[in-house]
Amino acid sequence: xxxxxxxxxxxxxxxxxxxxxxxxxxxxxxxxxxxxxxxxxxxxxxxxxxxxxxxxxxxxxxxxxxxxxxxxxxxxxxxxxxxxxxxxxxxxxxxxxxxxxxxxxxxxxxxxxxxxxxxxxxxxxxxxxxxxxxxxxxxxxxxxxxxxxxxxxxxxx
Amino acid sequence: xxxxxxxxxxxxxxxxxxxxxxxxxxxxxxxxxxxxxxxxxxxxxxxxxxxxxxxxxxxxxxxxxxxxxxxxxxxxxxxxxxxxxxxxxxxxxxxxxxxxxxxxxxxxxxxxxxxxxxxxxxxxxxxxxxxxxxxxxxxxxxxxxxxxxxxxxxxxx
DNA sequence: TGGATATTTATGGGATAGCATGGGTTTTTA
DNA sequence: TAAAAACCCATGCTATCCCATAAATATCCA
Numbered sequence: 189x190x191x192x193x194x195x196x197x198x199x200x201x202x203x204x205x206x207x208x209x210x211x212x213x214x215x216x217x218x219x220x221x222x223x224x225x226x227x228x229x230x231x232x233x234x235x236x237x238x239x240x241x242x243x244x245x246x247x248x249x250x251x252x253x254x255x256x257x258x259x260x261x262x263x264x265x266x267x268x269x270x271x272x273x274x275x276x277x278x279x280x281x282x283x284x285x286x287x288x289x290x291x292x293x294x295x296x297x298x299x300x301x302x303x304x305x306x307x308x309x310x311x312x313x314x315x316x317x318x319x320x321x322x323x324x325x326x327x328x329x330x331x332x333x334x335x336x337x338x339x340x341x342x343x344x345x
Numbered sequence: 346x347x348x349x350x351x352x353x354x355x356x357x358x359x360x361x362x363x364x365x366x367x368x369x370x371x372x373x374x375x376x377x378x379x380x381x382x383x384x385x386x387x388x389x390x391x392x393x394x395x396x397x398x399x400x401x402x403x404x405x406x407x408x409x410x411x412x413x414x415x416x417x418x419x420x421x422x423x424x425x426x427x428x429x430x431x432x433x434x435x436x437x438x439x440x441x442x443x444x445x446x447x448x449x450x451x452x453x454x455x456x457x458x459x460x461x462x463x464x465x466x467x468x469x470x471x472x473x474x475x476x477x478x479x480x481x482x483x484x485x486x487x488x489x490x491x492x493x494x495x496x497x498x499x500x501x502x
Numbered sequence: 503t504g505g506a507t508a509t510t511t512a513t514g515g516g517a518t519a520g521c522a523t524g525g526g527t528t529t530t531t532a
Numbered sequence: 533t534a535a536a537a538a539c540c541c542a543t544g545c546t547a548t549c550c551c552a553t554a555a556a557t558a559t560c561c562a
Contacts, residue, residue: 198411200389201436206523210537214522218437237420253419285539286522309435310428311411313419329429334394340413340427363513367547371512442549443512509558518549523542530537 197222197246199309202326204319206304211296212288216307219314220287231289233316234278235298239325242291242299242316247280249312291316354379354403356466361476363461368453369445373464376471377444387439388446390473391431392455396482399448399456399473404437406469448473 203216215231223229228247236243245253253274260267281289291301299305299318306317317325360373372388380386385404393400410431417424438446448458456462456475463474474482 198408198432200407200432202433208524210524212523217521238422238425282538288522290537308429308433310425311414311432326429326433329426329433330394332426333430340410340431365514367514369513374511439548441547445512447547503562505560505562507558507560509556511556512554514551514553516549516551518547520545520547522545525543526539526541528537528539530535532533532535 196312197226197249198311199314201309202322203307204304205307207291207296207301211291211293212284213291213305213316214286214288215283217287219307219309220283228280228282230280230282232278232280233289233291233295234274235295236315237273239315240299240318240321241325242295242301244307244314244316245312250278353469354383354406355468356401356471358466359479360464361461362464364448364453364458368448368450369441370448370462370473371443371445372440374444376464376466377440385437385439387437389435389437390446390448390452391435392452393472394430396472397456397475397478398482399452399458401464401471401473402469407435 199219199222201216201218203218205214205216207213223231223246226246226248230247232245232247232250233242257267257270257274260270279292279295281291283289291305296302299316300321301316301318304319306319306322308315308317308322354376356376356379358373358375360375362371362373364370380388380403383403383405387404389402389404389407390399414424414427414431417427436449436452438448440446448462453459456473457478458473458475461476463476463479465472465474465479
């Protein structure tokens with residue numbers, strides 16, 4: 189049955205794909221179809237500030253972040269730091285004909301990715317992990333949510 | 346008679362359906378017709394935090410959760426934990442032409458589902474259980490309600 | 503009203519198309 | 533001109549589609 193999503197891209201689920209010796213990885217088909225309506229057919233990737241992992245965005249969400257940053261003083265240290273960490277460090281990775289991207293070597297080293305990688309949907313963004321590292325990370329997140337009783341705030345309405 | 350519902354999906358009753366060796370299960374027709382007005386014809390499923398069972402939602406409810414998460418700082422630990430545990434752990438399961446979904450193996454293992462499964466309507470969401478496990482769960486829930494009902498003090502306030 | 507006929511569901515199996523993956527070939531660029 | 537990047541094709545696997553059957557439900561008409 190046909191799947192057509194309206195609204196902005198929403199990344200869901202966790203996928204495990206192989207990384208070949210050229211550094212190529214298939215972006216999960218579900219992620220790609222979430223990006224179908226984008227102008228730029230590909231993703232934007234940069235280093236996570238919190239984990240040994242990579243952050244992935246759509247181009248248009250990147251633009252949205254830019255607008256959020258505009259709310260800071262243009263020449264403030266904070267704006268500068270954020271912009272440097274996010275924009276200065278990010279790469280634009282187009283899909284090849286088969287829906288793959290090529291991960292730059294520096295980024296693979298940073299995230300300790302070698303033969304395979306986990307694509308983790310986090311709503312508007314996603315992350316790319318070394319599978320072994322992510323296993324721990326996932327357990328942490330689950331216990332955090334469970335133990336701390338974190339809940340999603342009730343909506344208005 | 347065919348029943349068409351306006352407004353949000355409401356899931357009621359308990360159904361017992363078979364799971365074939367491909368992992369396919371029919372979603373109860375009543376549940377499907379509650380989802381008739383959805384853009385995405387299918388459900389979103391993830392692991393329950395409290396039971397050995399699966400939680401099911403409509404896609405639009407998932408989008409609602411996404412919007413609530415937007416209220417957090419994009420790179421905060423809280424946002425990260427919640428998104429990892431909620432979005433990273435969920436799967437989008439479209440109906441096939443006959444109203445079935447395919448349960449991923451990991452989720453079946455988690456909920457110990459094998460040859461058949463209970464679909465339990467809980468209002469805005471539903472759950473999928475191993476029938477044997479659910480039998481106990483239902484008895485527990487009933488006695489809880491009964492005991493608590495007996496011990497809740499009269500009046501007050 | 504009751505019984506016969508049509509629809510909707512649930513379920514199983516086989517056919518098919520899409521996806522992930524690997525290798526090779528051309529094109530770019532350093 | 534060598535190395536790397538983009539492009540193209542081949543393959544196996546699995547998810548998706550399509551059809552067949554049976555049971556349950558609804559509909560129709562005498």
